[in-house]
Amino acid sequence: MLKEVVFPNHRRYKSRTEWEPIGFFSECLCNATQFDLMLGFFSSSAISVLSAGFAVFLYNGGRMRLIINDVLTEQDLNAISKGETGDSIPFFDLSDIENLKSTLSERDAHFFDCLAWLIRNNRLDIKIIAPKDSIGISHTKSGIFSDGINIVGFDGSCNFSRTALVDNIESLTVSCNWDGNIENAKIKAMSDDFETVFNGKDENVVYVAAENVKTKFTDVFNDKSLKNLLEDEAKFLQQDMQNNGLPKSVLKTLDKAQNRVEIIVEKIKEQNEVIATPANVEPSFPYDKPREYQIRAFENWKANKQKGLFAMATGTGKTITSLNCLLEIYKRCGYYKALILVPTITLVEQWETECKKFNFNNIIKVCSKVKDWKNAVANIRMLEITNADNNLSYVIISTYASFVRSNVFSELNKFPKSKLLLIADEAHNMGSGQMLGRLGEISYLRRIGLSATPKRPYDEDVNQKLMQFFGCADAYTFEYSMSEAIENGALCRYYYYPHVVKLTDAEMTEYVELSKKIVKIMGFKDADSQEMLKRLLLKRKRIIHKAENKKAAFLQIVQQRMNEQGNLKYTLVYVPEGNEPDDNNADMFDTADTMQTDDDTAHLIDEYTCIVRDINKHITVRQFTSDSKDREPMLKDFANGNIDVLTSMKCLDEGVDVPRAELAIFCASTGNPRQFIQRRGRVLRTHKDKHIATIHDLIVVPDNCFDSDCYELERSLVKSELMRVRDFATLSENLNDTDNELEDVLNHYNLSLFN
Numbered sequence: 116m117l118k119e120v121v122f123p124n125h126r127r128y129k130s131r132t133e134w135e136p137i138g139f140f141s142e143c144l145c146n147a148t149q150f151d152l153m154l155g156f157f158s159s160s161a162i163s164v165l166s167a168g169f170a171v172f173l174y175n176g177g178r179m180r181l182i183i184n185d186v187l188t189e190q191d192l193n194a195i196s197k198g199e200t201g202d203s204i205p206f207f208d209l210s211d212i213e214n215l216k217s218t219l220s221e222r223d224a225h226f227f228d229c230l231a232w233l234i235r236n237n238r239l240d241i242k243i244i245a246p247k248d249s250i251g252i253s254h255t256k257s258g259i260f261s262d263g264i265n266i267v268g269f270d271g272s273c274n275f276s277r278t279a280l281v282d283n284i285e286s287l288t289v290s291c292n293w294d295g296n297i298e299n300a301k302i303k304a305m306s307d308d309f310e311t312v313f314n315g316k317d318e319n320v321v322y323v324a325a326e327n328v329k330t331k332f333t334d335v336f337n338d339k340s341l342k343n344l345l346e347d348e349a350k351f352l353q354q355d356m357q358n359n360g361l362p363k364s365v366l367k368t369l370d371k372a373q374n375r376v377e378i379i380v381e382k383i384k385e386q387n388e389v390i391a392t393p394a395n396v397e398p399s400f401p402y403d404k405p406r407e408y409q410i411r412a413f414e415n416w417k418a419n420k421q422k423g424l425f426a427m428a429t430g431t432g433k434t435i436t437s438l439n440c441l442l443e444i445y446k447r448c449g450y451y452k453a454l455i456l457v458p459t460i461t462l463v464e465q466w467e468t469e470c471k472k473f474n475f476n477n478i479i480k481v482c483s484k485v486k487d488w489k490n491a492v493a494n495i496r497m498l499e500i501t502n503a504d505n506n507l508s509y510v511i512i513s514t515y516a517s518f519v520r521s522n523v524f525s526e527l528n529k530f531p532k533s534k535l536l537l538i539a540d541e542a543h544n545m546g547s548g549q550m551l552g553r554l555g556e557i558s559y560l561r562r563i564g565l566s567a568t569p570k571r572p573y574d575e576d577v578n579q580k581l582m583q584f585f586g587c588a589d590a591y592t593f594e595y596s597m598s599e600a601i602e603n604g605a606l607c608r609y610y611y612y613p614h615v616v617k618l619t620d621a622e623m624t625e626y627v628e629l630s631k632k633i634v635k636i637m638g639f640k641d642a643d644s645q646e647m648l649k650r651l652l653l654k655r656k657r658i659i660h661k662a663e664n665k666k667a668a669f670l671q672i673v674q675q676r677m678n679e680q681g682n683l684k685y686t687l688v689y690v691p692e693g694n695e696p697d698d699n700n701a702d703m704f705d706t707a708d709t710m711q712t713d714d715d716t717a718h719l720i721d722e723y724t725c726i727v728r729d730i731n732k733h734i735t736v737r738q739f740t741s742d743s744k745d746r747e748p749m750l751k752d753f754a755n756g757n758i759d760v761l762t763s764m765k766c767l768d769e770g771v772d773v774p775r776a777e778l779a780i781f782c783a784s785t786g787n788p789r790q791f792i793q794r795r796g797r798v799l800r801t802h803k804d805k806h807i808a809t810i811h812d813l814i815v816v817p818d819n820c821f822d823s824d825c826y827e828l829e830r831s832l833v834k835s836e837l838m839r840v841r842d843f844a845t846l847s848e849n850l851n852d853t854d855n856e857l858e859d860v861l862n863h864y865n866l867s868l869f870n
Contacts, residue, residue: 117146117265122289126298128271129286131362136287137167138368143267144168145375147260148175151309153182154256167355167372169229170348173341174379174497178238182312184245212331222354224336225347231336232344234329236500242313243323256287257305266292268302341500342380349376398445401435401472406605409436412593413443416563423592424542424564424585429796431600433565434469436593437538440563441510442473444536450506451475452535454527454559456515458544460484461746466512466540481513481523492526499530519549524556532558542566545584546577554584562586567597568792597796598846606799609808611847613840613856614672616664616815626817629655630825637828659815660691661719665782670726672780672811683727683734685753685777685805688762689794690723723782724762736760775802781812791839812843816860830864841868 120142128136144150145168172179216224233239257270271287290298290305311317339347352373356366405413409432416423427433445451453475455466460482467478479491495509517523537557539545542564545554564585570578585592600606618626633651636644669688677683720738727736737749739761752758754775761773764783779798781791798808814836817829837857844853854868861868 117143117260117262117267117291118293120146120267122291126289126291126294127286128289131364133364135362135364135368137365139269139287139289141167141368141372143260144172144177145175145372147172147177147262147267149178149180149261149263150258151180151261151306151313152258153309153312154184154258167352167369168375169226170341170344171372171375171379173229173232173238173500174345177233179233180240180242180309180313182242182244182309184243212328212335216335222351225344225351227332227336228339228347229344231332232339232341234333235338239329240313241325241329242315243325243328244312244317244320245323247319247321257308259302259305259309266302268305270301270305345376345380349373349380352376396474396476398442398451398474400439400442405435405439406432408593408595408603408605409439412436412595413440415593416440417443419586419592421536421561422586423562424566424569424582424587425593425595426569426591427565427567427593427595428597428600428606429567429793430800431595431605433567434466434540437540437563437565438469438473438475441475441536441538444561445508448506448534450534451508451510452530453510453538454530454535455510455512455538455540456518456544457512457540458515460514461750462540463512463514464747470510470512475508475510477507477509479509479511481511481517481527483514483517489526496526496529515544515550519553524553528556528558530559533560535559536561536563539564539585540566542581542585543569546574546581551577551580554580557584567796597792597799601799601846605801606796607801607805607808608848609799609810609846610849611810611812611843611853612849613812613814613844613853614668615856615860616662616668616813618658618815618817619663622658622662623817626655626658627825629658630828634825634828660783662691662815665691665813665815666722666726668813669723669780669782670730673727673730676778677730677734683730683736683759683778684756685775686760687773687776687779687798688723688727688760689779689781689783690720690762690764691783720762720764727760727762734759736762739763773797773800775805776800776808777805778809779811781810791843795843807848810843810847812840814840814857830866833860833864834866837866837868844868 123134128134128139130136150172216227219227230239257268259269260267268290269287270290290301292299292302312320315322352369355361355369356373358366361369412423412425412427413436416425425433425436427436441451441453457463457466463480463482463484467480470478477495479488479495481488481492492511495507495511498507511527513523513527518527537559539562543566544550545564562585564581569581569591582588595605597606601608629651633648633655636648636651639645673683673686676686720740724736724738727734735758737743737753737758737760739746739749740763743749749758749761750773753761753773756775776798779794781794795810798810816833816836840853840857844850847853857868860866
């Protein structure tokens, strides 16, 4: 950190004194992460001086912005050749970089190797300027160091040549931002000058295109790893130490710089020993072989430039399909690098388990539950940048909530963009909130999106953005439907039983009153009316969700199951939530301010849990909620039969693996296609001891006659509810049972189940 550097009290550096200018640059480079530099021109002596800490600056994550003179005009060449002291000053003409390299000493080439490394890693921005009308050359000598907290600026006569920094009596004045208002004002003035020039607003200069120069740097100079650059720097510092002609103060600075570089080189060696290669066990497919459709998914993804959105039914092995793609990368390239994004902490744990089955190692978990992930990520990143030729392998698993945070995103978005594979589980989450705003910033080229329900209902603009992000033009890269999965045995067959539940008289009275109010304001588009509409829909939704008669229907279902089977093992219960509307606009209300539940709703999970518990004292029932501290052990106990019934609100919606579930009871009314598709997928996962699944679905349908306006409104809502019923019934083993159960409702609203 810059504040740890020992500065002279008078903040002035002067040659041939204890406070040598070369010491200032060496110390600040080794303690800063940002360096903004304006100088007149490059000279061999200038880059020799900066080499006393430049590779360490890179190692610390340094970024640099550089403003230099073009050194192209005849007038400039003459001015430089005369020099300010009358002596010839060696300079580098950037108009011919290929020829420039042939003139460099090994030491001089080191500095340009460092610049090339910065360019390749997107850490260097260059502005090349020339005085307007070719009058004079730019000899600005100033700059600013920053470590992200503290700032140090410098200005003075120092000309960034070895003559200036070592031999001449040169000086520079330093300003530190912790020294008070006056010094802060000086730093601001320096910063403003730099930004004016850098942003192209200085009317006294003309700007020369820099991209060609940057490209030439990377084409001509070596692509060395940071480890090699540090070793080179240590060697050159050792050579300097043998120069008895240097002042003692300069030798002292160089000795300190050499010790610092050697410590870093040793640290890198230690890191390499800890995490240099994958474990001895070779990554491999954990089962006999990939299924035909999993191979097809990989081939489609590869043909699509290693981008794709996999629309795969819940329970068909999306996780294994994507990890098989990562395995294929390893087979071809000798490494695996992945960043996996998931919605929940439970899924972080499940993905880690699946990765270990493939023998993928070096797994880092990033979420609120893990405290030391920063050091682990920093170690991996450092190994990446210090060993450019090392095929390092690792897997990072992060929740979306952690990934979108600015400090986390900046760290996880810095890995090799062409090598790392981004896997987005439940990829529809990429289209919500802050995550949507991050899409354009994500640098990784290899991408896989996974979801049983990739499309966000009623949000076509976001759907298109997601398709574009995953490289899909008009169709998913790979699609594996639920009907195809059931037919092929990837999911188990199931029976579906809808149960029509009526509102009580009191509920129906309130429901009708709310419906009439909704009809009256539906046509108004102003903000106040829309806000009122939202409140009314939420209030009416709670009536549906909390319908009192659901409890009696639920009790009848579990009691009948108990009588038939003698137990309730492997039962999932989705209890009423009260936090989403019950119509086809559900996704519109999926925001933080509508996720609140009233006290009655919060108690519903307790009530439904008690209904199960009161049937038989030997039944073990647990609540699986966001507050559950032992969710992973709970799922294991459920799988092995130690827990008979899990009651949940939304925590079993996305990705949670419960293959042993045989019976699911949906007490929560939802018009959100993603929810009911995900929930059905939970209970259709295959298991060696499971042959068929059963789903019971409680459907609240108002059965009173409304006036004509309300009737059309309710008919529309019932029709949307039947979308879910139709989807469930069509793939079930007992389609006729659904038609019989809903006959009266269909007749009342003049609807058909299948059109």
